[in-house]
Amino acid sequence: MQAPIPGVQRAVASGTPSHEYPFDSKVSLVTNHELNMIHVENLSKDYGQVRAVRSVSFDVPRGQVLGFLGPNGAGKSTTMKILTGFLTATGGTASIAGFDVATQSLEVRRRVGYLPESNPLYMDMRVDDYLRFAAEVRGVRGAQRQQGIDRVVEACGLERVYRKDIHELSKGYKQRVGLAQAMIHNPEVLILDEPTSGLDPNQIIEIRDLIRHLGTERTVILSTHILQEVEASCDRILIISQGKLVADGTLADLCEVLPSGALEIEVVGPLESIRQQLAELFVQGHVEHLAEGHARHGGHYFRVHVPLSMDAHAREATFDLIQGNSWKLVHLYRQKASLEDVFRKCTLSDAEAESLAERDLHSRVGEEVAHG
Amino acid sequence: MAEMTVIMKRELWSFFLSPIAYVAGAAFLFVPAFFWFSTLFLNTGGATEAHMSNFFGYMPLAMLFLASALTMRQWAEERKIGTLELLLTYPVTTTQLVTGKFLASFFFIGILLLMTASYPLTLSLFGNLDWGPVIGGYLGTWLLSGAYLAFGLFASSITKDQIVSLIVSLVVLLFMFYASSLALIVFGTNHPGLIEFFTVISPATHFSSIARGVVDLGDLLYYLVFCSFFLFLNSSVLELKKRVG
Numbered sequence: 001m002q003a004p005i006p007g008v009q010r011a012v013a014s015g016t017p018s019h020e021y022p023f024d025s026k027v028s029l030v031t032n033h034e035l036n037m038i039h040v041e042n043l044s045k046d047y048g049q050v051r052a053v054r055s056v057s058f059d060v061p062r063g064q065v066l067g068f069l070g071p072n073g074a075g076k077s078t079t080m081k082i083l084t085g086f087l088t089a090t091g092g093t094a095s096i097a098g099f100d101v102a103t104q105s106l107e108v109r110r111r112v113g114y115l116p117e118s119n120p121l122y123m124d125m126r127v128d129d130y131l132r133f134a135a136e137v138r139g140v141r142g143a144q145r146q147q148g149i150d151r152v153v154e155a156c157g158l159e160r161v162y163r164k165d166i167h168e169l170s171k172g173y174k175q176r177v178g179l180a181q182a183m184i185h186n187p188e189v190l191i192l193d194e195p196t197s198g199l200d201p202n203q204i205i206e207i208r209d210l211i212r213h214l215g216t217e218r219t220v221i222l223s224t225h226i227l228q229e230v231e232a233s234c235d236r237i238l239i240i241s242q243g244k245l246v247a248d249g250t251l252a253d254l255c256e257v258l259p260s261g262a263l264e265i266e267v268v269g270p271l272e273s274i275r276q277q278l279a280e281l282f283v284q285g286h287v288e289h290l291a292e293g294h295a296r297h298g299g300h301y302f303r304v305h306v307p308l309s310m311d312a313h314a315r316e317a318t319f320d321l322i323q324g325n326s327w328k329l330v331h332l333y334r335q336k337a338s339l340e341d342v343f344r345k346c347t348l349s350d351a352e353a354e355s356l357a358e359r360d361l362h363s364r365v366g367e368e369v370a371h372g
Numbered sequence: 373m374a375e376m377t378v379i380m381k382r383e384l385w386s387f388f389l390s391p392i393a394y395v396a397g398a399a400f401l402f403v404p405a406f407f408w409f410s411t412l413f414l415n416t417g418g419a420t421e422a423h424m425s426n427f428f429g430y431m432p433l434a435m436l437f438l439a440s441a442l443t444m445r446q447w448a449e450e451r452k453i454g455t456l457e458l459l460l461t462y463p464v465t466t467t468q469l470v471t472g473k474f475l476a477s478f479f480f481i482g483i484l485l486l487m488t489a490s491y492p493l494t495l496s497l498f499g500n501l502d503w504g505p506v507i508g509g510y511l512g513t514w515l516l517s518g519a520y521l522a523f524g525l526f527a528s529s530i531t532k533d534q535i536v537s538l539i540v541s542l543v544v545l546l547f548m549f550y551a552s553s554l555a556l557i558v559f560g561t562n563h564p565g566l567i568e569f570f571t572v573i574s575p576a577t578h579f580s581s582i583a584r585g586v587v588d589l590g591d592l593l594y595y596l597v598f599c600s601f602f603l604f605l606n607s608s609v610l611e612l613k614k615r616v617g
Binding site: 045047048052078081084085086087088106109110112114116118120121122123124125129133136137138139141181 | 374375378379381382385386389390453454455456457458460461462463464465614615616617
């Protein structure tokens with residue numbers, strides 16, 4: 001099994017919201033749901049014999065854009081389907097705005113806008129007819145209906161296709177119609193399952209901007225397996241793998257907490273002495289001297305894989321060591337883990353990572369994944 | 373109620389966008405009328421009284437095909453293209469969804485039946501038409517169609533495939549239609565109780581008495597119970613789907 005990221009995972013397990021939103025410690029008198037728009041506790045879902053979601057817990061405060069990250073079949077969509085009331089959980093509870101998704105489903109559904117993964121639309125309807133239907137079925141009727149439609153048509157840029165049949169539209173416009181129907185009742189919570197899948201780069205950027213904009217006043221959960229997407233639009237990231245929550249935090253948190261394992265050092269001084277003393281300093285780590293081509297300032301270039309125990313003060317220790325020996329430090333850089341690193345680290349066990357690398361050599365065939 | 377009306381309106385609208393509804397509707401308007409008209413003047417030769425009992429005689433079978441064709445896509449298509457996922461996450465109960473869809477097809481058939489009103493009107497110009505059985509015939513046909521639609525809708529809810537839905541609906545409804553005769557063949561005359569039972573549960577039995585112009589409360593109740601039962605099953609299928617995934 002893959003190792004959870006230390007520190008980050010602890011925050012989840014103890015049930016305290018992670019530390020990136022400043023107001024949580026101050027406001028202790030407000031009830032739970034006012035603080036947390038979405039509350040998920042030990043949620044599980046079985047499809048027959050297959051356990052798609054395993055005891056997932058997290059809270060989402062009002063106004064946060066949460067990125068739900070994970071490989072295909074990890075349980076992202078299933079979790080979202082439970083939150084929207086399309087599926088009932090096998091175990092655990094979830095609530096939105098204080099309403100339980102299982103027992104107060106209608107109240108929850110009134111407050112949630114949902115864009116399913118496949119962006120299903122009635123292809124034979126016209127955009128305006130479809131939006132009218134979406135508004136009315138959401139209880140947006142009378143004068144409010146046209147206001148709501150005008151608002152989403154503007155927000156999603158649908159003016160040009162307003163009177164066209166949906167099946168005539170390009171994929172990007174269909175996606176916008178899907179977003180428009182999800183927002184038509186001005187919901188407190190938006191749940192978007194892979195909102196940018198199948199779009200071209202321009203469209204992706206437009207949709208991301210739109211989501212960013214939406215996130216200023218609403219709580220948004222979006223799922224994706226595109227890493228740039230969360231980097232671009234999310235305040236916070238949950239990584240889910242094989243139905244389990246393996247990481248939870250801001251992008252910075254995740255990249256920070258993951259032992260990057262790499263410190264780049266370039267030092268001017270006696271090579272053997274530096275090598276030896278670095279090795280003594282990072283006893284549990286691994287010191288590597290990279291000769292030609294790396295050193296740019298006439299020194300010796302080392303890459304050090306820092307052990308976890310020293311992660312926090314690796315740079316200070318290195319600096320002290322060099323200063324103590326009166327060598328000259330010309331380059332010191334801590335490589336930050338990228339989201340890709342975090343993602344791979346979290347979602348692949350070591351054995352899997354190896355076999356995947358092996359498979360990359362051959363062609364990748366028949367990677368069967370159930371349940372997006 | 374408002375939610376159900378919204379669902380019903382969209383569903384009714386989708387019939388007018390769907391080629392299946394036009395083809396099935398046209399076939400329904402043409403085929404029984406053809407059979408009926410082709411013998412109309414032979415049968416009434418010499419008689420002074422105009423009647424439509426032959427026309428309504430074709431209705432149970434014609435309705436069986438029409439109702440199955442109209443309902444086959446109603447859930448199966450939603451499942452196939454995925455709109456079911458949105459439908460079930462709207463703030464609308466499954467009962468409202470099911471009832472909305474049912475009423476849409478029920479009214480659509482009502483519209484088709486109204487379009488046949490030209491037959492009795494024409495007939496009344498030729499001869500002395502007794503309107504009692506005609507109105508009874510229409511009422512019976514419409515109620516019978518309701519029963520068939522309720523079952524067809526249920527059949528559509530259990531599959532993604534319209535054709536599977538159509539076949540299930542046709543086969544089961546045909547069995548129900550011939551239930552009393554089949555019971556007679558299977559059980560013989562030794563079990564009058566069983567035969568009576570199958571006669572009573574067959575929608576066609578209740579049709580014929582209403583079509584004669586005798587509107588009995590029991591028959592009306594039968595259709596109400598029959599429709600409610602299958603609409604309830606339909607709703608249960610949707611709820612079950614949420615649980616199973």
